Amino acid sequence: MSREMLQTPHGATNNARPHDQGDGFPVKPLSSGTQVGSSTGTRGDSANGSGNGTRSFVGRHRKKILVGTVVLTLSAVGVLIALLVKRPWNHNDESSSSFFGGHRGGTHGDGNGNNAAGNNNGSPPRFDNKSVVQISSSVRCNAHTPPLDQPFEYGKQPIRGVNLGGWLVLEPFITPSMFEPYISQNVTDEYTLTKLLGKEKAKEYLQKHYSTWVTEDTFKRIRDLGLNHVRIPVGFWALGGLTEDEPYVPDLSLDYLLQGLKWAAQYGLRAMVEIHGAPGSQNGWNHSGRSGEIRWMNGTPEGEINGERTIEYIKQLTRLLQGPGMEHVSPMFGLLNEPAIFMLERPPIDKWYKNAFKEFRNITGAGKGPWGVLHDGFLGLTEWEGFMPNSDRLALDVHNYLIFDHNLIRLSRNDQVNFPCDVWSKNMQKSTAAFGPTLVGEFSSATNDCATYLNGIGVGYRWDGSFQPEEDRIKGLPLDEAACQPKLHGAEDGYCSCKEQNRIGYYTPEYRKFLSDFTQTQMDAFEQGMGWFYWNFKTETNALWSYFDGAEQGWIPKDANNRPGGCLSLGRSIEPYSG
Incomplete structure (x- = not known):
């Protein structure tokens, strides 16, 4: 999961939302040719820079490294041949x-x-009898949602779902207990964890986690909360075909994915399966499987190979989702979660997106198979206006959080509650008109970044002024000012303490009301597009990221289809987009 910058308000441009036809969004509209605007924020600013240091160095010293480039290219070709021999894609x-x-x-x-x-x-x-998904025509998750054997009308009825994060791709902030015994040995992600444990011990360790973190009861609870979708992140290693320097446990998580799809079908839920971690890491964050350097589509031969490998994994997983019964339970497919396009050269990524979607549709056939979903790469929704027009059931995914932007995390409670009604709702409307179907694949109730290890192990938190990325620490840069300011965020004792913010017992009735208002205004705003997936269904240590905890504690509605709060209840109506 990441941690996306905001989508800021922009001037209106297009003059109409595309007319619903068939399932609501059959084809992306043609670009209007008008400028919607550009997003801002700490990560968005980076997107407008000159790119990473590797590309700048190459540009300045191209002649000096020509020989080295040839050698690297030949080596890369050798690696690719070895991969192809090892696993016949x-x-x-x-x-x-x-x-x-x-x-x-x-x-x-x-x-x-x-x-x-x-x-x-x-x-x-x-595709043996254990993996075939049995669909009954009477299975439906709730009265607001059609049975699985009937189409879900995307664009006419909203996605209301949760993520099953921390299950088949580990995240330290979701399950810190899995990492804490090994942090002293420099374990920070699934790559370093499995490398330390070794294949046999890692397999045993993960199998215990897979079988207990998500169970059949998980899907029953999701259904009972009035939700209609689940988003299931999976790492490329689930499909095998690993190189010698990839210590992940192969294949095992795929069996649990198949079991999860069966449970989803059993309770009438639809699933969006998405590749959360790509070979080489598409963003350098721990939830991609490996933190640190981006080795995916980074302008190097290795990056190109990892890009091609990712497409092959997309093809394999697409074929799996074409299997018996799968077409009913998996109508959406996320090609790749959160590629950090703002840190990479965009033209090659645009080409990669087009090629990946083409290969995806070559397998499903025109008008068949799941929706394809692309992430905005932290460029902002307006940067995708007119991209791949007239594509067959293509959607854009954005992840909206206030807390990773130094300005938004400092907003007053009242402003944070109103922000979705005033800003995010308009962004969803504009993107739907200028790009096409747009959804929010991640958001939460959190208005601070205090969850344990949320920003990474040992990085600290913006909220209490302890946040310092490794690169800043190396440079000797000072800590930023604490985002929490008592005069803006209330005067309760301990409010600016991350320790208290991680403790449910600290939350006052007033604070819970604030969380409820903020959560429901987001839901309203995101339903101006295709809908939403909450991150996450549960966590070990922070209830603001747990849908289950929020529903139990009262700031998340117990029925997503009957919400007592939201923009209208606060006197903040959402105006239809008029261009």
Whole structure:
């Protein structure tokens, strides 16, 4: 999960929201050719810079490193050949072998690259009787949502969902107990954890976690809270095909993904499966699997290889989601979570997005298979106006948080409550008109960044003035001023203490009312687009990031379809977008 900058208010440009047809958003509208504006914020400012240091160095010393570049390129080619030999990825959508035997359009392989006609109707091993999703025409999660065997009308009825974060991709802030025994040994993410433990111990460690963090009861509780979707993050390692320097546990989490989809179907919930971690890390944050350097599409031969590998993983997972029964329970697919485009060169990423979506649709066929979902890459929604017009069921995902922006985290309670009604609602309307279907894949009730390890292990917090990224620490830069100011944020004792903010017992009735108002105004705002997924369904240590805790404690509605609060209840109506 990340931690996205805000989408700031912009001038109106387009003059109409696309008319609903069919499922509400059948095709992206053509670009109006008008400028919607640009987003701002600490990360957005970085997006307008000159790029990372590696590319600047190459530009200045191109002749000096020509020989080195040739050597690196040859080495990279060698690595790619080795990968292809190790795992025969499918480069022919019609007949070649794949991780799962090359399922496409109803034809299955036998797991060895052959199109079998016997043995469980030609299904590869993953499509045995245990993995087939059984769909009953009567299964529906609630009266507001159609049964699974009927289309969900995206654009006409809102997505109301939660993320199953911290399950198949680990995050220190969601399950700190999994990391704390090993922090002294420099464990900061799933990469360093599995590398330290070794494959056998790591497999045992993860299997225990997978089987207990999410269970059948998880899906039942989600259904009972009036939700209709779940977003399931998964790492590329779930599909195997790892290189020698990738210590992740392969394949295991895929079995749990399949079980999760079965449970979702059992309770009438639809799933958005999305690749949360790409080879090389698409953003350098711990929730990609590996923190530190971005080794994905970073302008190097290694980055190009990791980009190509990611597309192959997208193809394999797409084939899996074309399997028996899957079309009903998995109508959305996230091609890649939070690529840090603001730190990379954009043109190659645009090309990568187009190629990835093309390969995705080559497998599903036109008008078939899940919606494809792209993340905005922290550039801001307006930067995607007119991108890939007339695409077949393509949606844009943005993650909205106040707390990672130094200005927004300092807003008064009243301003934070009103911000979604006044700003985010308009951004959703404008993006829907200028790009097409737009959803919020992550948001939370948090108005501070106090959750343990939220910003990374040992990084500190903006709220209490202890935040200092490693690069600032290396440079000897001073700590920023604490974001919490008693004169703006209330005078309760301990309000500016992260220790207290992490403790439910500290929350006063007034504070809970504030959390309720803020959560519901966000829900209202995001339903001006396709809808929302809350991050997260639960955490170990901070209730402001837990949908389950919020519902139990009263600041999240017990029925997402019957919300007592929101913009109108506060006298903040959301005006329809008029261009």
